Amino acid sequence: MKLAFIIDPISKLEPNHDSTVAMIEASQDLGHEVWITEINKLSIIKGKAWAKMSQIKVNPTFFREKQKLKNYSWYEISSIELICLDTMNVVFMRKDPPVNIRYLYATYILDMINPMNTLVLNSPRGLREANEKIYALQFHQFMPATIVSKDKEAIHNFVDTYKMAVLKPLGGKAGEGILILDLKDPNLNSIIEISTYQGQEPVMIQQFLPEARYGDKRIILLNGEPIGAVNRVPTGKEFRGNMAVGGRVEKAKINSQEYNICKTLGEKLRQDGLYFVGIDVIGGYLTEVNVTSPTGIREINNLDQKNLGQEVIEWAVSQ
Ligand SMILES: Nc1ncnc2c1ncn2[C@@H]1O[C@H](COP(=O)(O)OP(=O)(O)O)[C@@H](O)[C@H]1O
Ligand SMILES: [Mg+2]
Structure with missing residues (x-):
């Protein structure tokens, strides 16, 4: 073919x-x-x-x-x-x-x-249709507290409530532009202004999950079914777990809570023609749905002696 x-x-x-x-x-x-x-x-x-x-x-x-x-x-x-x-x-x-x-x-x-x-x-x-950050919010029941806003007051109120939050540009990938928002940070206002282009562009603000230091799990879904996972653990000098910023990869299993997330999400992914997707899960919470060019299968293949590339190709050519 x-x-x-x-x-x-x-x-x-x-x-x-x-x-x-x-x-x-x-x-x-x-x-x-x-x-x-x-x-x-x-x-x-x-x-x-x-x-x-x-x-x-x-x-x-x-x-x-x-x-x-x-x-x-x-x-x-x-x-x-x-x-x-x-x-x-x-x-x-x-x-x-x-x-x-x-x-x-x-x-x-x-x-x-x-x-x-x-x-x-x-x-x-x-x-x-699927913005990689916002799409996940259709399943907000699986997510940590999250808002999307460009309004400084709303963002401040959120940080006030949760004390620590993570700011994510809506078009970012591989950890780009991800910032910690801390009420005590004297740069907090400037960070909000710069990231929202002075209140013109919305960003995602999410409750900071301390479990992130144990890893950000990438689960790969093929036609809505989970086929493998890998954990990405931050270096310790860096809070982000992305491989692109030095996150260490670690063998990972998919637990029942994560299967449940995949089951609910899978149905919608199939409807939207999102056949090859990588979701990110931190401490059991869904944080992102990667649809453009998710990575992770090389690492899963190496850690789990799988060949997910072949699984994907065999599925795609049989459609
Ligand atoms: N709510 C959160 N709490 C703590 N750390 C987070 C949170 N969300 C993301 N991170 C960290 O930031 C990294 C990047 O976040 P993510 O939402 O996956 O965006 P992307 O991978 O597209 O840059 C994650 O690997 C994780 O280490
Ligand atoms: Mg990610």
Whole structure:
């Protein structure tokens, strides 16, 4: 079968960390033809979605022998061809945030793909509807106390009530812009002003969970079902657990409380075409639903001797 991945520039991908690379590798192992493209290489011609794409071959020895040699490329790509995306069996939209206007335009182009021929994962409509921070609030019963606001007084009142809170920009990822709000902090007002662009842009304010120091659990869901988990533990010098800021990965099980969250969420994710999703759970509380390009499967594969890349590809090509 033919699979296409819409990605960030290939040279920026981390072969031993990115879930996208794990899926590309699994696709090749399963005998599929793999193509890559970027959002700025998409177009609509005669009512169909097209992309300038290159075929990619990954170098199996790079992964099997865990080689990380400098100047040793983990992939080879062919010259670029303009191809109609209806000829692909699956198109994986795996572009990292920000979900800006260019990202949104790309989702409109992907809307033109014929769903009878091709599965787009995640669905362009779902990607437009699900802000990674706000989507979770549809399940606020599983979340810590949380508001979304740009109003300084409302934010102050919240911090007053909970003493300590976490501020999250609505478009952030990988720990970017996440700040602790502390009533005693002399910079509190400035932090609120800067983060809300002087009261013009809403942010998420969430009760600070002390359990965060024991880890932020990433649970991967495929078609609404949990398929694996990994815990990310902050270094101690840094309160954020994200791998991108040095969080240590640790083997993790999914407990009954977390299964319950997945069960409730899973139904809605399926309805919204959000087939490959990573949720974040801290101390049993849902904090985020990652839909754009969730990571974690490389780490789960290593810790649990799984091959989630293959599970995802096998599921996607069987739809
Ligand atoms: N309510 C919270 N209390 C304490 N720490 C938190 C809370 N929410 C998030 N964090 C920390 O901040 C990190 C990033 O938060 P998250 O909401 O997952 O945003 P993103 O991963 O998109 O940057 C988490 O890994 C966790 O360590
Ligand atoms: Mg997160």
